[in-house]
Amino acid sequence: MGKERYVEIKVFGQTYTVKTDEEEDYIRRVAQHVNEKMEEVLKKTRSVSTLNVAILTALNIADDLLRERDKREALVKEVQTKSKNLVEQIELKMSGKEAKNISTAE
Numbered sequence: 001m002g003k004e005r006y007v008e009i010k011v012f013g014q015t016y017t018v019k020t021d022e023e024e025d026y027i028r029r030v031a032q033h034v035n036e037k038m039e040e041v042l043k044k045t046r047s048v049s050t051l052n053v054a055i056l057t058a059l060n061i062a063d064d065l066l067r068e069r070d071k072r073e074a075l076v077k078e079v080q081t082k083s084k085n086l087v088e089q090i091e092l093k094m095s096g097k098e099a100k101n102i103s104t105a106e
Helices: 024-044 050-105
Strands: 005-011 016-020
Touching: 005 024, 024 050
Parallel strands: none
Antiparallel strands: 005 016
16 A cells, blocks of 8 residues: 555446555456456446446456355364364473473483
8 A cells, every 4th residue: 555646447448546545456356356346246247327337347346255264264163273273282292201301211
C-alpha cells in the first residue's frame, strides 16, 4: 500500500475513477477480474440488463470468496491439529529421553 491516488478503470463498458491507496496494477487486476466474471455471467444468462448481470456477478464473486475462506479455515485447522500432534510427539519423546537420562545418572 502507498499513498492515495485516483485510478481510472473500465468495468463492463463503464469508466470509473477509483480513489485508492493500492497500487494501480492491483486495481486494474481487480477490474479485469470483475470484467471476466461479468462476461461469464453474460454468456450463461439471457439477461441484457446491466443491473442483473452486475448482481449475478456479485453473487458469484461472493460465493467464490466464501468457498475460499472455508478452504482456508479447513487448512488452518488441519495445520493446527498436525502441529499440536507433532508437539505432543516431540514432548513425549523428550520426556522419555529425560527419564532415561535421569535413571542412567542414578
